[in-house]
Amino acid sequence: MKVGFLSGTLLLLVNFLVAPSVLAATPEIQIEIRDHLFYPSTVEVPANQKVRLFIINNDPTPEEFESYELNREKVIPGNGKTVIFIGPLPPGEYPFFGEFFPKTAQGKVVAK
């Protein structure tokens, strides 16, 4: 009886520990780079939540995702893919750019 109660409590505890991470699976948002431009250039993400940006570079040249507002910087090889985790962000706009081709590669993350 006691053992049953204990294991029941333990199970409940494990549930509490595991459940939030399962429920709040990190949302993924895809961004593509083509001809030194970001598609989409405005990326909407849920506010106050960690987000996984999956970036696909379709150009043969490398690019560097950079954002002072997001405090992020990462090289994406030519014809390569990469992942950048951002947030949780308060609602607002966070500009980013491609540091290797800053004139064209520009965009912003909008946290709502």
Next chain:
Amino acid sequence: MFLSTVILVLQEILEAALLISLLLVLSRLLTRKSRENLVIPLAWLSFSVLFGLGGAWFYAAMTPAVSQWFDYVGLEVVNASIQLFTLAALVVFCFMFSSANRINRPAKLNTLAPVLMCIIVVMGITREVSEIILYMNGVMSNRLNVSPAILGAIMAAGIGVSSGIVLYFLILSMPVIWSYRVCMLLLALFAGNLASQAILLLTQADWLPYTAELWNSSTLIPEYSVTGQLLYALVGYEANPSILQVIFYFSSALLIAFSPLFLLAWRNSQDTNDHDLQENA
């Protein structure tokens, strides 16, 4: 293309140039304490640059592969490891100059010091220059960009190296004891920067939990401004650091501040000061 190349290359080169200056000043200052038989050969610099450029070329070639490691966060993990390894080398360097070692084993210090300085600089150059190589390879695939990119890189390299030389002579122009103190203070902050950057990278890779932003001074000193960039290269300035970054920045800086090499700059100041000033005169 010319201007963006200057900015990008300068950003990468400045940190390494300033670091090399600090270590050069330190080599000179330590060697000057001749009564302790410390003679740090300056040959470490040429080896560092050579191995650093080799490392940069290798890392640039490996970037597409590394990028895919650990579910696409390989670059963060490897870069953070490089930062932490550099930090470890710096900590060993600062702690090995205990008074016992300086008196009993100066020969050992004379060999180990240049090796550790070499490791610290090689890691820096590898990380920074590999990005320049990737960038130059990328932009120069368009023929129109070749000459502005090369000119921009040469100009940036010139500004970067000049800044290093200015810092070198600026520190050496101070009274010896103050050269030493400023040098060690900047080295402690450099250690803080290494730790803070490693934390930032591992947070970006989701290997470390998110911690809130501690402050935001981006309106006061934007990171992209000239002051911001200089402060970043010199003391690791960041406009919006996370709590974890700040904790690790200051604990690493403090660790260096409690090392024998750092304390030596404050202890026996009168003694060291007089001795060195006389020698200098």
